[in-house]
Amino acid sequence: xxxxxxxxxxxxxxxxxxxxxxxxxxxxxxxxxxxxxxxxxxxxxxxxxxxxxxxxxxxxxxxxxxxxxxxxxxxxxxxxxxxxxxxxxxxxxxxxxxxxxxxxxxxxxxxxxxxxxxxxxxxxxxxxxxxxxxxxxxxxxxxxxxxxxxxxxxxxxxxxxxxxxxxxxxxxxxxxxxxxxxxxxxxxxxxxxxxxxxxxxxxxxxxxxxxxxxxxxxxxxxxxxxxxxxxxxxxxxxxxxxxxxxxxxxxxx
Numbered sequence: 201x202x203x204x205x206x207x208x209x210x211x212x213x214x215x216x217x218x219x220x221x222x223x224x225x226x227x228x229x230x231x232x233x234x235x236x237x238x239x240x241x242x243x244x245x246x247x248x249x250x251x252x253x254x255x256x257x258x259x260x261x262x263x264x265x266x267x268x269x270x271x272x273x274x275x276x277x278x279x280x281x282x283x284x285x286x287x288x289x290x291x292x293x294x295x296x297x298x299x300x301x302x303x304x305x306x307x308x309x310x311x312x313x314x315x316x317x318x319x320x321x322x323x324x325x326x327x328x329x330x331x332x333x334x335x336x337x338x339x340x341x342x343x344x345x346x347x348x349x350x351x352x353x354x355x356x357x358x359x360x361x362x363x364x365x366x367x368x369x370x371x372x373x374x375x376x377x378x379x380x381x382x383x384x385x386x387x388x389x390x391x392x393x394x395x396x397x398x399x400x401x402x403x404x405x406x407x408x409x410x411x412x413x414x415x416x417x418x419x420x421x422x423x424x425x426x427x428x429x430x431x432x433x434x435x436x437x438x439x440x441x442x443x444x445x446x447x448x449x450x451x452x453x
Contacts (some may be wrong), residue, residue: 214240214241214436214437215237215240215241215242215299215432215435215436216240216241216242217241217242217243218241218242218243218299218300218435219242219243219245219291219295219297219298219299219300220237220242220243220244220245220298220299220300220301220302220435221244221245221247221272221291221298221300221301221302221340222234222237222244222245222246222247222302222304223247223248223276223301223302223303223304223305223332223336224247224248224304224305224306225244225246225247225248225254225257225304226246226248226250226253226254226256226257227248227253228424229304229355229401229424229427230248230302230304230305231257231424232423232424232425232427232428233302233304233424233428233431234246234257234261234269235260235261235425236425236428236431236432237431237435238261238264238266238267238269239264239266240432241267242267242299243267243268243269243270243295244261244267244269244270245269245270245272245291246258246269246270246271246272247272247274247305248272248273248274248305249273249274249275249276249277250273251271251273254271254272254273255271257269258271270294272287274287276305276327276328276332277324277327277328277332279327279331279332279335279336280335281335281338281339283335283339284335284336284338284339284340285338285339286339287336287339287340288339288340288342288343291340291343292343297343297346297347298340298343298344298347298350299347299350299351299435300344300350300351300352300353300435301336301337301340301344301351301352301353302353302355302431303333303336303337303352303353303354303355303377304355305328305332306328306329306355306370306373307324307325307328307329307370308325308370309321309322309324309325309368309369309370310368310369311366311367311368311370312366312368313365313366313368314368317368317369321369322368322369325368325369325370325373326369326372326373326376329370329373329374329376329377330373330376330377330380333354333377333380334380337352337380337384341394344392344394345388345392345393345394347394348393349393349394349395349437350393350394350395351394351395351396351397351434351435351439352384352394352395352396352397353396353397353398353399353431353434353435354377354380354381354396354397354398354399355377355398355399355400355401356374356377356378356381356398356399356400356446357370357371357374357400357401358400359371359374360373360374360375360377360378360400361378361400361446363375377398378398378446381396381397381398381446382398384396385443388443389443395439395443396443397434397439397443397445397446397447398445398446398447399430399431399434399446399447399449400446400447400448400449401427401430401449426451427449427451430447430449434447
């Protein structure tokens, strides 16, 4: 079931002392999440493949005297379950808990007819957008389950709920993410306090959106920072009674 949320949730210090992992941390929504969560008092585990960009983000957060983040340079295209489990072990050793995981990283791939999709591109998109989400979730879930009322957020898209022509491998990957989120929510409902959500951020002013729609005016869409109240609600105790929802983030009323 899809639920529409509007951006009226207050961002405050209620995440103080929590530990949250964000993938795709150096750009777009992922970067905005790192800033927003840190300003709310959380320690952010910043996962991305661009180590130089991670270091720049780290320096920026530290310049504001925010909780010291953790850099995790990792290419999701080559991620294995063993590597995900090793990461979970390091998080447990250093922090002893994990309050939330936001699966934000994704590859767009080419917008092309199905008949023209190249096999290598198909494999790359599915590895980053689906396989890596699965492996990270498998590796990190025991740590989430051991932390009361943890939150697991998967990221979908409008084309993950209703396919549109020429969205190719990306659309298929987001359909898979929606299914994975539903499976996890159903499996964990009676066995874990970990809550699973799937969020559709909607059209946002990001480089991925610009690549998908090069002819549109990016100023027609909200900046990633404007979406942060949705994520804070998902990670907060205020969303605790709910689980399994597909969240559509909308700024209009």
